Amino acid sequence: MSVDPATLQEGVELPPLEVAPGLGQVIRYCGMAWAFPPFFYDAEAARAMGMPGTIVPGPLKLGIVYRAVHEWLGDAGWIRQVRTAHRRPDRTGRPITVVGQVARVYEEDGARRADLELLIINEEQQPSVRAFAVVEFF
């Protein structure tokens, strides 16, 4: 899908993106980032650190928010900024949902842009991430 920047208004909701990042996706992230904290892929190590099990890396959730914004934006523009504030851990393999809405539509530096406010919601319906994004339309 793609949005129409000419008619876009504040309050428009993005389609929810539900994913369940599994161990395979977490290991792909670790390999790409060359970052291997054991609590991301080793349940015993995670429990030894007081966690209930392995958790989804925070930077992976940044990319998942990027994906939710991209899938809404389509070819109408590009993503200038995405920011995530991590509130609580998400367990590997558990469903999480990215939800969001348009907070502001404006002109800046000769371009039409929109600010988006987003959340990642866990299966207990608690926000695990607060996120913000800026998109620029073509």
Add this chain to the structure above:
Amino acid sequence: MVEESLLTEDVRAHIGKTADRGLARVTPQALLRASETYFGAPWEPAPAHGEPVPGIVVAALETESFGLEMPSVMPNSLLISNEWQFERQLRMGEELEVQARLADISERFGGRFGYSLYFRSEVEFREPGTDTVVARSSQTMMQYDAASAAGGGDEE
């Protein structure tokens, strides 16, 4: 329980420190790794040389930066936030200088985790041979002492 600031001059002296500059190139392989990681599939259609690429590619290019020495002041650490910022779209095939920098250190008294220190680091992507930043990936880590954490509530 920490009641005095641990943000000493020695710790503050790390603010602004940079690692050596590295060099990265936006390649189909880097985009493939990022796309499969975040989207679970290759990026379609694959950008040709010189065409814009999605910002996620910076995640696969950050590894070309050299490591940054981070002071270890407190026993526990936690990721607080991440951010990608872009001044323009990156393009397939372009070369970028990458450099890590410790942008800021701040402290907080009280709260769910008790006394804590916040370390904001950035990896900047610049046009080679210039100081023109085209993208920035940043993160904030919190150091704290779990023995002093009160528990409950959200960390702001």
